[in-house]
Amino acid sequence: MKIKLYPEKCIACGLCQTISDVFDYDDDGIVLFADHHQETTIELANRNDALLAAKSCPTKAISAD
Ligand code: SF4
Structure with a gap:
């Protein structure tokens, strides 16, 4: 995904x-990837927790497909 x-x-x-x-979050609480602070897109093996987080974000700041 x-x-x-x-x-x-x-x-x-x-x-x-x-x-x-x-x-994870930067010093201002803005989302970033825990293991890839400089990236805004990563490929991941299917992870239901990441998918749920994306669906739960109130401002759609995370997409997962
Ligand atoms: S759930 Fe969405 S708005 Fe809230 S910290 Fe995560 S990315 Fe930001």
């Missing part, structure tokens, strides 16, 4: 990292 972040849409609500450790 491909996961893409849209940091400009993130409102730093803190939800996604509580659902999946794929996600």
Whole structure:
């Protein structure tokens, strides 16, 4: 699956990292990938937790397909 972040849409609500450790936050609470801080798109083996985090984001700052 491909996961893409849209940091400009993130409102730093803190939800996604509580659902999946794929996600982390920068010093301002804006989403980034825990293991790939510089990337906004990564390929991942199917992970239901990451998919759920994407679906749960209130501002659609994470896409997964
Ligand atoms: S759930 Fe969405 S808005 Fe909230 S911190 Fe994660 S990416 Fe940002």
